[in-house]
Amino acid sequence: MSSLIGIGLTGLKAHQVALSTTGNNVTNANTEGYSRQEVIFNSASSVRTGAGYIGSGVNVETVRRVNQEYINTQLRSDTTVYNEQNALLKQASQIDNLLASDTTGLTPAMSSFFKAVQGGADNPSSVPERQLLLTQSEGLVSRFQALYSRLSQQQSSMEQEIAGNVADINSMSKSIAELNNAITVAIGSGGGDMPNSLLDERDQILRELSEIVSVSIVEQGDNRVNVFIGKGQPLVVGNEASRLITTQSAEDSTRTEVAFVGNGSNQIITTDITGGSLGGIIAFRDGVLRDSINAMGRVALVLSDTINHQHKVGMDLDSNLGGDFFTNINDTNLQRSRVFANEGNAIPADRVLGVEITDAAALTLDDYELQFNGPSNSEYLIVRRGSNDVVTQGTLPGFFPSSIKVEGFDINLTSGSFQVGDSFLIQPTRFGARDFGLSIDRLEEIAFASPVRTEANLGNIGSAAISQGEMLDVENPLTHQQLPLFSVTGQLSPPMAVRFINDHLYEVLDVSNPAAPKSLVPPLNNQTYIAGVKNQLFTKDPGETLVSANGPDIATLAAPGVAPFNNGYSAQNVTFLLRDPNTGVVTNQTIAIAANTSAQTTARNLSMVSGVEANAYTSAMVRNIDAADGLTLNGEVLTVSAPAVFSADELETLINNTAALQQQGIYAVSDGTNLTVKSSQGVDLVFETTAGSVDVDKISPYSGAVLASQTVNAGNGVAVGGFIDVTMANGVTLTADVAGAFQQAPAATSTYRGVLIDIAGEPEAGDQFSIDYNTGGTSDNRNALALAQLETKGTANSGVSTFHESYSELVETIGTYTNQIRMDKESSQALLQQSQGAWDEISGVNLDEEAGRLIQYQAAYNASAQVVSIARELFDTLLSTFR
Secondary structure, rough: OOOHHHHHHHHHHHHHHEEEEEEEEHHHOOOOOOOOOOOOEEEOEEEOOEEEEEEEOEEEEEEOOOOOOHHHHHHHHHHEEEEEEEEHHHHHHHHHHHOOOOOOOOHHHHHHHHHHHHHHHHHOOOOOHHHHHHHHHHHHHOOOOOOOOHHHHHHHHHHHHHHHHHHHHHHHHHHHHHHHHHHHHEEEHHHOOOOOOHHHHHHHHHHHHHHOOOOEEEEEOOOOEEEOOOOEEEEOOEEEEEEEEEEEEOOOOOEEEEEEEOOOEEEEEEHHOOOOHHHHHHHHHHHHHHHHHHHHHHHHHHHHHHHHHHOOOEEEEHHHOOOOEOOOOOOHHHHHOOEEEOOOOOOOOOOOOEEOOOOOOHHOOOOOOEOOHHHHHHHEEEEEOOOEEEEEEOOOOOOOOOOEEEEOEEEEEEOOOOOOOEEEEEOOOOOOOOOEEEEOOOHOOOOOOEEEEEHHHEOOOOEEEEEEOOOOOEEEEOOOOOOHHHOOOOOOOOOEEEEEOOOOOEEEEEEEOOOOOEEEEEEEEEEEOOOOOOOOOOOOOOOOEEEOOOOOOHHHHOOEOOOOOOOOOOOOEEEEEEOOOOOOEEEEEEEEEEEEEEEHHHHHOOOOOEEEEEEEEEEEEOOOOOOOOOOEEEOEOOOOOOOOOOOHHHHHHHHHOOOOHHOOEEEEEEEEOOOOEEOOOOOOOOEEEEOEEEEEEEEEOOOOOEEEEEEEEEOOEEEEEEEEEEEEEOOEEEEEOOOOOOOOOOOOEEEEEEEOOOEEOOOOOOOOOEEEEOOOOOOOHHHHHHHHHHHHOOOOOOOEHHHHHHHHHHHHHHHHHHHHHHHHHHHHHHHHHHHHHHHHHOOOOOOOHHHHHHHHHHHHHHHHHHHHHHHHHHHHHHHHOOO
16 A cells, blocks of 8 residues: 555655646746746656566656757847847937938038028128128038037947946856856755756846847856857856956047956957947947048038138138138147047157148048057058058158158158157047137128239230139148238239230230339240130149249350351250159159250250240340341341331331241341340341441340340351240259259249139230239129039049038938848847747747646646545555454
């Protein structure tokens, strides 16, 4: 009987455990991370009897946690991805709503600003229109600064989230290590049975940890787990938990870095962290947010620089040149604010450097790093932040100041002891929107007019017309020095006049003294005019220079004699150094000039050099002309037919009507007494006297002074050599081996005047045009129109995008990114739900199933109790037999 009772009792105990376990499942059905448990029954060992082996009941082997690790791993992985996408979408949506909104975006403010500019162009002298422009300009400034402030606040909030996430990671890693230890102890004290609740608790913390960062789990043989993050940094190893900290970036004080604490040092692992909310925040901060701030800054820099440049070439109501309209983007303090020295740089901290924006349209959205990696202190690298691609590298020249040209900006090194190991964060565009400000505060300072005015002389008889002029600069963009033409307030220096010598030849003169016009400095003499096209008076190349042949030979006039005649010019080798402005590569080319070579031939040879254009012309004066004289010019006998007498006036007519002389560009002008003879081609002027004598002077075309003079008697002649003006493109310089027609190192003068003016039509000899300052031009709207036209010009992204397009590109990029992240989040959410469903199917509590099990185990328990009851009755019957 005892065996039957024992069998029944084992059934009672086993199914009581089963009922308790099922009840525990039911009560924890909504407990997060709880894994369903099940009882594992084993049949007790059979007992041998005379009738054979008889069972002895049931045993509970263990209470097993229903859980599969590969499902846990998948669930953690999908949790990591979903939370990363969710963090990205949360941040991206904020920027998308901010930039695309009509209320907070930049587009309405820019449109209102340019609308006010157009209003000023329609009525440039109107005080209300000017006041409206000031108001809209202040609104534009506020919008830029507000957008920067909002983006900066978002970054600050993200930095706080990073700190909070790191604190959560530390707390979880500590809990995991403690649970590792508790699980080991529990298994040991439990005879090998698994502590299911502790395992569930650890798995739940691991899942919560995966919400923050991507983790790798490696199980040990003793049921402890090791947890790794980043690129294998051990967060938990056995019972030991490592610690993460947040620290201020050594390069950028506004940026938080995540560091791994280990072995007595801190290892920065920010760029190694991926996945989860922390990985999403870091990726967004260092990617989309940085690019958005930089893109806003670039729009501000391009707008400020472009408007400032155009405004500076205008004239305000006080007849002064316009200054900066918005903040000067290359203010010294702003230049230095774009550079951040690494905290680890060697002492002393004496480096002074700044970033000068040289071409705002060429700026990228990137940040850069200036590195001095050695082996010497002067060798540097410029790398692109993020990709670490080398942008440029080189060696400092060993003196200050020096510059490093990068993409749209120069890094100007002023002073300091730059050393191996130094590094500097370069952020050309980051603070553009923050630093965007208004420089003018008086409506009179708004420069709607152009400072240059052109007019045709009322006595002109030709049909040629002069353009109003297009202002380019008041400062040379290469040297940043004010152009001489605009060096005197309220006037051109000098005022100029265009005078046509004939219908195909003109000169531009300095008319500071209208009664005594003189050659410009540098000269614009002997200029060829082509009818039917627009003839530009001035260059648009800010690097163009001019050298005039003013060596010792120019001031000489050989003694009269007989043919062959000598112009007095000695042999000379002229060398041009040609530097490519883009690559800096320098080449040279030498032109050999033989003795007695005419200016015409020399100019022709020099013009064969790329980037060189030489202009030759000759000027002489014949004096003391009387009726008894006889004269030959370049082989042409000048014969005066009776009743006319030999005189300067008759010689003028003869020369100007001689075809052979005209072919050599020779023409004459008489003042009634003396005869001025010139050649527009630079041929030698050879004067031979056949009777009597004349005085021949070599006249400077620049000053009008007599450089040399000879008396030519009958039977003798003299050759007057020409002058040469050599115009050279940017990067070209001229030297000579000896002093001859050219000095050995002649001074080159810039020809850039900062204004484009053209003449078209058919002029006549004597026609004149004036170029002067536009004093009192308050109704002139030319610069206002130019300012308004900037709205639709390609000024950003290497000159292919307008202001609006550049900003719209930012809005579109953020919008596209946000939509993509939203779809990615939905996809990752679906995968997470699938993984959660798979986990629930295996490990989750199904109340219907548990209810069925309760009934099943209850019935088994009752049956076991019945077995015990029957065994008891049988035992009672047996006892009653012996009474």
